[in-house]
Amino acid sequence: MSQQQTLLLTGSTGTIGKLLIQQLHSTKQEAHLKLKLLVRNVEKAKELFDALQSDSFQLEYIQGDLPINDKSVNTELLFDKVEKIFILAPDVPQKVNLEKSIVEKALQYTKASNGQLKQVVKLSALGVSRDRETNNLLRWHADSEYEIFQALNHYNEVNSDNTVSHVFIRPGMFMQNILGGYEHYYLMNHNMIVRPDLNTRHSYTTSFVDVRDLVKIISLVLLETDVTKYGDKTFTITGPSTTTNQEFVEIVSKVLKRDIHYEKVSEFTFMNMLKEMQIPNDYIWMLIKLYQTGKENGAASIIYEDFENITGTSPTTFEQFLLDHLSYFNQ
Structure with missing residues (x-):
């Protein structure tokens, strides 16, 4: 045995x-x-x-x-x-x-x-x-x-x-964040992706x-x-590439074949939107601090190749991820 x-x-x-x-x-x-x-x-x-x-x-x-x-x-x-x-x-x-x-x-x-x-x-x-x-x-x-x-x-x-x-x-x-929670709710019910305004002078990007x-x-x-x-x-x-919030929304619109728009709101408005969904306060602050940290140190904008170095394969693109999960977006 x-x-x-x-x-x-x-x-x-x-x-x-x-x-x-x-x-x-x-x-x-x-x-x-x-x-x-x-x-x-x-x-x-x-x-x-x-x-x-x-x-x-x-x-x-x-x-x-x-x-x-x-x-x-x-x-x-x-x-x-x-x-x-x-x-x-x-x-x-x-x-x-x-x-x-x-x-x-x-x-x-x-x-x-x-x-x-x-x-x-x-x-x-x-x-x-x-x-x-x-x-x-x-x-x-x-x-x-x-x-x-x-x-x-x-x-x-x-x-x-x-x-x-x-x-x-x-x-x-995680790419999976769009499959549930507040992101999925606003996407499905209001055709929009909501993110807090980072007020950055450079083009802020994120790798999912x-x-x-x-x-x-x-x-x-x-x-x-x-x-x-x-x-x-x-x-x-990380994923294989980075996107701005606007580019992220454009990919979602293209793959889902829907007119999705990017809604940039203040942190205060973003927090209140989450509170209306009865999301716990600790979780809301965690999200706010993640977004704040991202605009300060830009760590989310860096592509790392550890996945490919270990597996010998390329990480999944966001487009492919959406195609694999189309059932989550059926009206």
Whole structure:
């Protein structure tokens, strides 16, 4: 019988998590694969994934949530035989503590039980910086990267025979955002794309990444048995090109064959539009800070080739993404 690889995944029932599990399932492997899924709702997870189960692709559902503590989940059940952990926590102000908790508990278990943990893979974000405002998603990600890096370094210093590496994956903004939420609402109901006015003197552009490409990278990292290949590295994942907001709208109009217009509004108006949709205040501020950061440092305007360097293929274009998801835009 082939050797079994065991991975622990968080965030598995969200957009990224669902696509990641499908990608892991579709990727041919010599070794059998077991996924431990930390989920709040086991029944929901079973409805999503049970059909994928087989002798070579096993799923174990563990009810619990971040942050990890001894009362919320059985840590032995969670971490036993786990070789790699994929961390994807909600984009909330508590993100640092949520993500740090699972790393600290995993390292405690590994040390006490001679566990098999070899690598921690964290989904981060393009443009992270600890110099950002405290209510900025990019600050949360940067602080989380720092805490995970420090925890692993400390562990490795005293456990040099059984070290655990990190992989930080930093994607740009997702193409999938247009398939739901406020962007999809205004597109479908008002034929417009709404963005806050950045008041920049230069032509501000953004690169969007297809989550399907993102999960290909994550899958390759998780399934790689040689942890030194990607270990202790950071990868930045973007799309193949950048667009201005106006160019973005023109592509949408062309592919959907609809007259879509770009509505540039003040940040104040943008915030009120989201409040009317009953979007949580923390999420609204997160979006505002992302847009503000983009106009300041221009990180979203840079194309990185890490995806092609790793996979040998080009990332998906925005046009192709829209063509693949036309059903989302049927009236």
